[in-house]
Amino acid sequence: MLVLNPSFIVTMDRECRIIKDGFIGIEEGKIVYVSKEKPQEYEEIIRLPKRVLLPGFINTHTHVAMTILRGLKDDVNLQRWLMEYILPVEKLLKPKDVYYGALYGIAEMIKSGTTTFMDMYYHEIEVAKAAADAKIRSVLTYGLADVFFNTLPEEEFKKAEKFKDDLSALVSSRGLDDFLFFAYGPHSPYGCTKELLQIVREAADRDNFRIHIHLSETKSEVENSVRTSNMTPIEYLESVGFLKSDVMAAHVVWPTDGDIEILKHRGVHVLHNPTSNLKLASGVAPVPKFLEKGINVALATDGPASNNRLDMWKEISLAALIHKGISRDPEVISARTALQMATINGAYALGLERKIGSLEVGKYADFVVVNLERALESVPFHDVYSMIVYALDSRYIDSVWINGELMYSQENVLKTIDVQKLREIVNDIRIRLTQEAGIKTPSEV
Ligand SMILES: [Zn+2]
Structure with missing residues (x-):
C-alpha cells in the first residue's frame, strides 16, 4: 500500500x-x-x-474534440455559431481529426484536475481511443440527430449501436473496464424525431444504459417547442415517456416551474455549464431552484469551442458566484456546494457514485x-x-x-500524452479544415 x-x-x-x-x-x-x-x-x-x-473533478458534459474549433467564432449567439461556423467545419472532420482534437482536450482536462468526463460527438470511437490512450475515465455517447442529418430514425440509431459494439471491443482488447463507459446520446428534442427518442428510451430500458441529452438550452428552443407542440421541451419529453432517473440533461437554462417539478419527479440529473451558457448568451440556469427541490446538479465545461477552456476549476468558481449575483442572495450556493457539484454530484449524475466522486x-x-x-x-x-x-x-x-x-x-x-507533438498536429488540422470550409478566422481576415 x-x-x-x-x-x-x-x-x-x-x-x-x-x-x-x-x-x-x-x-x-x-x-x-x-x-x-x-x-x-x-x-x-x-x-x-x-x-x-x-x-478528481468530473466534467459531465463536453464535446472534447472541439479543441480544433476553439476560437473559430466567438461573440455570436448559439444559432449563428452552430449553423454558420461549427456545423460547416464539423462536416469535414475526419476520424483522425477527432482523435487528435480529443487527445489534446484530454491533456487540458487532466492538467486542470479532471479525472472523468462525459462526451458527446461524431466519430465517438476516436474520442474513446484518445481516452484509452490517455487512461482517463470517461462516459462516451455518440451524438444522434436524425433531424439534423435527415436520416431515418432506425438508421440514425444504428450509429449508437455500432459505437456500443466498437467501444465494447476496445474496452476488452485494452483491459479498460471501469475506464470507458457507454451511454446513449440523442442530441436534443429538436435534433431528434419522436421515433428516435422512443427507440433510444426502449434500448436504454432494455440494456440498462443511461441517456445524455441537451435540454432547454436557449429561450428560442423553448419557444419553438411551444409553437410546434404546445409543450415545453421538458413537457414534450415527459409526454413521450422519455424522462427517468437515468437521464442526464445538459444546460436546462429555461425550465418553467412546471418543468422543474417534472425533473424532480422523474429524478433527472442536470448538467450545469455556466461559462458556455454565458458565452453563447443562452442565459443562466436556475440552479438554486433545482437544488432547493433536491434535483441533482453536476458541473461541466461544455465543448472547448463554446467555453473556450476545459478547466473545471473555472466552472466551480463561476457557479459559486453567478447565482449569488443573479438572486442577490449570497447563501444560494456555498463554496462547498460548488465543489460537490464538480465531484460527488457528477458521480451521481453519471451513475458512478460507487466508484468515483469522493x-x-x-x-x-x-x-x-x-x-x-x-x-x-x-x-x-x-x-x-x-x-x-x-x-x-x-x-x-x-x-x-x-x-x-x-x-x-x-x-x-x-504521463500519457506528448503535448508538444500534438500542438502542431492540432494546428495543422485547424488550418486544413477552415481552408476547406472557406472560413477565415479573425487573425486571417
Ligand atoms: Zn453541448
Missing part, C-alpha cells in the same frame, strides 16, 4: 469530512485506507506538507493534489472550501492521479 500524508484530505463523502494531516492508502488503483491515524503497515509514505487532496475506501484513487505553498492567496488560512473555490485556481495543482497512477505532475509533465 502506497500512503499519502497531505495537510488536508477533502473527502467530499456524505459528511463532507475534512481530515487534517491525514493518511490515504492506495492499492491496485483503489483507495484502501483513509484516516487521521497512521496505518500500521505500508510500503511507503509520501509526506505532502502544505498540500490539499481533493477528489475520497472513500473502495473507490478509485482519482484525485488532485493542490500546493498551498505556491499560492500567495492561501494566506491567511481560514476555511479550505473558501480558499479552494474563491482564492485559488488550477494553476496551483501539483499533481493529478487517476486509478492510483500519477498522470500529471508540477514539472508540467503529462
